[in-house]
Amino acid sequence: MELCETLYYYRAYHGACYATGGFARAFMFSSSSHPRDYMDASVIVARAGGGLKKDETGQMKMSKDQTESSVMHSLRNNMAQFNPVVIITADDNPKAQIQPPHPYCVLDYFKITNMWWEKSQNKRIVRLRFEKLNSKKASWWQPKGTTEIAKPGSLDPPLTQTCQTCDHSSQQIYLQGWMCLRPECNQFWKLLSPISNTLKEPEESSLTYDPRFLKQKNPWPNDDTELPLGSMNAELSDHSIMGEDCSRAHWSGIVCPDCGRCTSRLKWTGWKCENPKCSFERIPPHVLVSAASLHDPFNPLSTSYMYSRDLHLPMVNLSVSFAHNYRINRFSIPGIDGFITHMIANKTVVQEANGPHDMFESLQQTDIGLARRSMGQDFFTRHYAVNFGMPYKFIAATASSPFPDSTSPVTLARSRLNWAARYLLAEEPSKSSSIGAEWKPKEFNETLVLSYMENQKISYHDDGEFGLGPTIATLSLGATGTMRIRMKSRYFSGVSKAGIYDSELPLPGCLQYEKRMDLYQGLCDLQSQDRKAYNERLRQIPKELGLKGGPLAKDAITMTVSHGDIVIMHGAQLQKYYEHSVDHMGKLRFALTCRYIDPESLSEEDKPKWEVLPDEGEYDGTKLPVPA
Ligand SMILES: O=C(O)CCC(=O)C(=O)O
Incomplete structure (x- = not known):
């Protein structure tokens, strides 16, 4: 994650090659390399990524022929337009001549000089030769005290031959002999045996690179120049610009200037290098985003009731009311016991003392511990979070503190939301008494x-x-x-990811609603009568109704x-x-x-070490002057 957030040229969370907009930007060279991959100080030969699957022993193996893919088109674009790519090595790269110092290390920019087809384990694969862009620069991955036996361009040029069958010319890659590298040709990947004068596929383990192929030099316009490898995110301009430190570039990662590690911005306040041996910290100055700057010229604030910009599907019921400076849009969805209320605030609300304007500015001026929450496996949420009161331990556990340790916007919001919920639930026309009774002991x-x-x-x-x-x-x-707000895919499609029908009562608006309703009672009966037949039916129904999981x-x-x-x-x-x-x-x-989080639902270790006291804020939105 840190790599992908810091290096604009490598944003491939799960792939070996990162290509975007029709060009390859970077390659990851790791343990899942091919046995014929090669790496020295200036040349790398690798297999184009994709098509590998774990076999029963856990080894990555080719499961099918590689085919022309969008990544391959991108690689060809790079070659045609002289766009270099960055190569990154992982510490488990078996071809590295030194142990890379970090889990992932950036090597440098490389030219893609050759791209060709081969065969391996009886499958067609695409291979690439990369040559370091700046041949004048030392390669940090070359073992100390050694020199390259042959630098690119120091040997005779590689041999090139034209296939007598398909008229396609290609370089000789292996010392064992020249082979046609055009997969459509029936001479593809065949060596001529000097003894029998017949063509035969080579013994893979015997193949050795021809040094003239490896050590050729392919001049490119503007090679031997330096391109920036570090990210230039988070350079602040000389002027104070409101919100600049909250921009996309500013929550991207930076390359630590002290130790070179890619470092994501995990804290709201700034970067702290994650390398335990490094103490680098950078807290960019925060230029307050003023509440006045939130002004939207196309939706101007007024002390009257505001416009609504909410939309909904025809099946959703909407009722609109106006009270206490809020336009109140109340949505109910058929089949769902519940409702959603949107209270749209006007100028009187946002400008009241200790109201939204003040809270917004105050939250920016105090460090309340906002941080990105861990989602496991070194992944973090994109947004920043912190919790107060009863600990919130769901999805991505968030640091919690007692309310008295928070700032005023946190307690003011609790009190304002308690007022709003109390008011709305009491107003709910159909079931006010039962909801009100259920709500009271569950104030936030x-x-x-x-x-x-x-x-x-x-x-x-x-x-x-x-x-x-x-x-x-x-x-x-x-x-x-x-x-x-949308229906979850499982209930919308009626089918689990494993392709099994969900026999719950279908919800209005789901796929094949009527047909699923027709099946509903029969399935309930079958479930109680014959479990085996019921399970069998759950597998048949998706096919019968043309349903699949996923939509x-x-x-x-x-x-x-x-606001x-x-x-x-x-x-x-x-x-x-x-x-x-x-x-x-x-x-x-x-x-x-x-x-409301039920304390009894928390495990012993998650229970708060503090008492969560009732809300004493007593905010009352009915006290504000209402539009005339
Ligand atoms: O950003 C928001 O308004 C919603 C936040 C939310 O969905 C949550 O806290 O679960």
């Missing part, structure tokens, strides 16, 4: 603060973990966000959440069957989300 006992810099977002997820909810309320501060439902509700707005989701079913995501287009956004 936790505030999770999320902060999103430019281009950061939270992808589709639910908040339905055991012991949490059933009411979840968020106060949005800063840049305008888009919150999307994504359209967003049922899309809300434009502005000061509140979104309240109520109902466990909403979290079970639906999921939500939020992104934004600005430089900085905070989401302060309050939940």
